[in-house]
Amino acid sequence: MNEAAITDLITRLADDALIIAHRNSEWTGLGPMLEEDIAFSSIAQDKLGHAQALYNILHTNFGQPDPDTVAFTRNEAQFRCCHLVELPIGDYAFSLIRHFLHDAAEWVRYEALEQSTVVPLAQLARKIKGEIKYHLFHAKTWVVQLGAQGNEESHARMQSALNETFPLALGMFEPSEFDGELAAAGIYPGEGQVQQRWLELIAPVLEQATLRMPLVEGADLAASYGGRKGYHTVHLQPMLNEMAEVYRIDPAAEW
Amino acid sequence: MTIQSLDPRITRAGIPSEDSRPLEPKEDLDQFETWEVFHQQKRGDFSEHVGSLHAPNAELALVMAKEQYARRFKCVGIWVVRTADILTLNTEDEDIFATNAEKKYRDAGGYRVGNRVSAFKQQQAQAKSEGAA
Numbered sequence: 001m002n003e004a005a006i007t008d009l010i011t012r013l014a015d016d017a018l019i020i021a022h023r024n025s026e027w028t029g030l031g032p033m034l035e036e037d038i039a040f041s042s043i044a045q046d047k048l049g050h051a052q053a054l055y056n057i058l059h060t061n062f063g064q065p066d067p068d069t070v071a072f073t074r075n076e077a078q079f080r081c082c083h084l085v086e087l088p089i090g091d092y093a094f095s096l097i098r099h100f101l102h103d104a105a106e107w108v109r110y111e112a113l114e115q116s117t118v119v120p121l122a123q124l125a126r127k128i129k130g131e132i133k134y135h136l137f138h139a140k141t142w143v144v145q146l147g148a149q150g151n152e153e154s155h156a157r158m159q160s161a162l163n164e165t166f167p168l169a170l171g172m173f174e175p176s177e178f179d180g181e182l183a184a185a186g187i188y189p190g191e192g193q194v195q196q197r198w199l200e201l202i203a204p205v206l207e208q209a210t211l212r213m214p215l216v217e218g219a220d221l222a223a224s225y226g227g228r229k230g231y232h233t234v235h236l237q238p239m240l241n242e243m244a245e246v247y248r249i250d251p252a253a254e255w
Numbered sequence: 256m257t258i259q260s261l262d263p264r265i266t267r268a269g270i271p272s273e274d275s276r277p278l279e280p281k282e283d284l285d286q287f288e289t290w291e292v293f294h295q296q297k298r299g300d301f302s303e304h305v306g307s308l309h310a311p312n313a314e315l316a317l318v319m320a321k322e323q324y325a326r327r328f329k330c331v332g333i334w335v336v337r338t339a340d341i342l343t344l345n346t347e348d349e350d351i352f353a354t355n356a357e358k359k360y361r362d363a364g365g366y367r368v369g370n371r372v373s374a375f376k377q378q379q380a381q382a383k384s385e386g387a388a
Contacts, residue, residue, distance in 0.1 A: 026264050030264065030265075030268070033286075033287070033309060034309070035308050035309055035310065035319040035322075035323060036319070038322060038323055039318065039319055039322035039323070042322050042326050043322075088267075134321060134322070137318060138318050138322070141314050141315055141318045142315070142318075144314075145311065145312070145314070145315060149312070242263060
């Protein structure tokens with residue numbers, strides 16, 4: 001029952017986690033300061049762990065292949081991640097704003113999933129809650145620091161990154177054909193409701209950071225949709241090729 | 256010319272190779288101030304000093320401390336304090352730490368009270384049994 005809907009939901013969650021993990025890990029060794037490099041890398045590793053746990057649920061409970069096969073052998077059309085997570089790391093302002101907008105959505109999603117009727121999903125949501133709480137704390141602190149307590153340049157760069165990133169962030173909440181079914185079965189509240197709670201969560205932080213929330217009226221027209229149906233930006237496939245390079249040379253390699 | 260590396264991230268960054276852009280020396284102390292980090296491994300324990308880090312302010316020092324010093328092992332509490340705010344005695348001045356080895360007279364161990372406590376208890380017990388009789 002609801003198997004297609006649940007598989008689609010978990011694949012969306014897992015693919016977002018895997019791709020943002022890989023993107024954020026591209027900062028390892030190149031971060032703006034040692035402490036931040038370590039913190040951001042550690043956050044990326046946590047997300048990779050979340051992706052693995054989600055692929056494991058798909059494997060154990062819903063008949064999907066094992067996590068490595070799912071992560072490393074699909075092509076872009078089989079991925080269900082949103083466009084936001086696919087983009088290259090850009091400058092640190094972009095990566096931080098993406099981290100903030102994405103992790104705020106993650107917080108809202110997993111908070112709702114704690115009540116999910118899909119037991120392994122609810123268990124996972126409770127298990128990783130603390131990590132996501134720290135990720136969001138890290139993101140919020142930087143956004144407020146660079147928005148309100150830095151200087152004119154830091155504020156301008158954060159605002160411009162926010163303007164550029166916002167339509168992509170709205171793409172996280174691309175409506176799904178399964179939204180009604182998932183909500184009715186008490187599995188997941190649906191993307192419309194999650195987006196609303198996300199807006200309520202980020203608004204006070206942006207205000208504290210003295211950053212202007214970009215357009216919300218007509219947001220669905222601006223939103224970068226397509227990812228959840230397998231239509232991606234030009235950035236995803238090259239990233240997948242790079243991510244799977246070792247796996248393709250030797251699928252049994254351990255490292 | 257940009258740096259071509261085995262690490263595709265470096266190649267993508269388009270960093271000019273050194274012959275076209277000489278390294279500029281950085282200003283001295285071009286970094287954030289330092290903070291000392293203390294962690295508590297379980298509730299009720301003392302907070303122990305575990306190291307230091309750089310951060311621009313107290314909030315970010317806490318954010319960084321959590322991930323630098325509490326990402327691997329159990330930790331239930333974190334303190335940070337600006338290194339400059341820690342007051343110390345001059346550690347070069349060894350005399351001030353010098354202490355007289357012979358001060359047994361100040362140890363509580365010097366008091367012999369065990370026999371007096373036993374005597375008191377015995378006396379109480381005796382008084383009680385006499386009262387009952």
